[in-house]
Amino acid sequence: MVAADGAYSALATNCGMKWFRYNYQQIAVVSKITTEIPHFGRAFEKFTEHGPLAVLPMSNNFSFLIWCISNKQHKEVSIWNKKKFSQELQNTFGWKLGKILNIETRYFYDLWLTRAQSHISHRLALVGNAAQNLHPIAGQGFNLGLRDIVVLSKIITQALYRNIDIGDYSVLNTYQKHRYLDQYKTIKITDGLVRLFSNHYLPLIIARNVGLFFIKYSTFLQHLLVTTILNWKTD
Ligand SMILES: Cc1cc2nc3c(=O)[nH]c(=O)nc-3n(C[C@H](O)[C@H](O)[C@H](O)COP(=O)(O)OP(=O)(O)OC[C@H]3O[C@@H](n4cnc5c(N)ncnc54)[C@H](O)[C@@H]3O)c2cc1C
Missing domain, CATH: 3.50.50.60 (FAD/NAD(P)-binding domain)
Known part of the structure; x- marks a missing residue:
């Protein structure tokens, strides 16, 4: 089996x-986003003080956002509406892909290292x-x-x-x-x-x-x- x-x-x-388990005390916020400038297959990763932020290219000019935040920020970030989330993301990620036009449903994952x-x-x-x-x-x-x-x-x-x-x-x-x-x-x-x-x-x-x-x-x-x-x- x-x-x-x-x-x-x-x-x-x-x-x-x-399993051996280690809690990173971080949460990954993931979502599909659309940006003003096409990604042309480029992937971006930025290291912030709370964890990495990655914007990865997907088909139909969507990008996949993985934004790692600390456990402490989880509550605050989870109640941000789309506009607030978009503004904060834009401030953190910058303008490499122009304006962030749309953010789809956000999912939150606890980040662990586990090894059987x-x-x-x-x-x-x-x-x-x-x-x-x-x-x-x-x-x-x-x-x-x-x-x-x-x-x-x-x-x-x-x-x-x-x-x-x-x-x-x-x-x-x-x-x-x-x-x-x-x-x-x-x-x-x-x-x-x-x-x-x-x-x-x-x-x-x-x-x-x-x-x-x-x-x-x-x-x-x-x-x-x-x-x-x-x-x-x-x-
Ligand atoms: C935020 C985030 C970003 C990531 N980014 C990357 C990345 O950029 N690059 C990379 O290489 N990896 C990345 N990963 C890791 C990657 O997602 C995982 O390594 C990968 O999904 C593992 O695949 P898996 O099939 O082993 O497990 P899973 O993706 O968890 O799939 C297991 C599947 O088994 C199904 N299942 C469970 N029980 C049963 C059952 N009894 N019968 C039938 N089906 C069942 C589940 O529904 C699920 O679909 C990321 C992970 C996270 C959380």
Whole structure:
């Protein structure tokens, strides 16, 4: 059985799985927005003192907003009407996409890091959010879940070729072993970024701004960052 039913998977819970959980004390406000200037496929991310704000391109010139705020701001932000929300968003995001014309329904998500104690249980494999749930700061949760699926499919195919029971512990354990390093590294990078950008220690603020400046203007560093984060090596 494959548990692909999201964070705190009911399937895996019923099989006795436990998760490591860490509350970031942040809320992500997500919505579809329309802007005056077309996004032309560009994605934006801004690091604010309360958390990151990302505007990601979607089809039909919609953009997808992910605005991380602190738990303390949740109540205040949730009662803002569309006009007030739009003004505050415009002030924080700026004018890179011109005026914010429309904001659709807003949804609020508590942000947690969760990691299952194991990728497997008896005749069970966990994939995606059932195995790990990350902060959206680096947009890596879905990618990591896809890599779980790619690796699991390969291992199942190999077992079938060798006529081995695909639910056998040796097969599942191979899957678990192959996923450990990628999961560990991606969680470390993502969690490290959250901590780096929610730190208000002045020397660190200066260091990260200098870092971001160099990344902005160095194609070598951009390439290095993207290849490290995407990590498409799945075997
Ligand atoms: C605000 C936010 C922004 C994000 N941004 C990014 C990003 O930019 N890039 C990125 O890579 N990732 C991002 N992620 C993470 C990404 O959304 C998740 O990693 C991804 O959705 C995980 O997919 P999943 O299928 O494992 O789990 P889910 O998306 O939770 O899907 C699980 C599905 O299983 C269904 N289900 C549950 N129980 C059953 C059942 N018994 N029978 C049948 N179906 C069932 C649920 O209804 C649900 O549809 C973001 C997450 C959040 C919260």
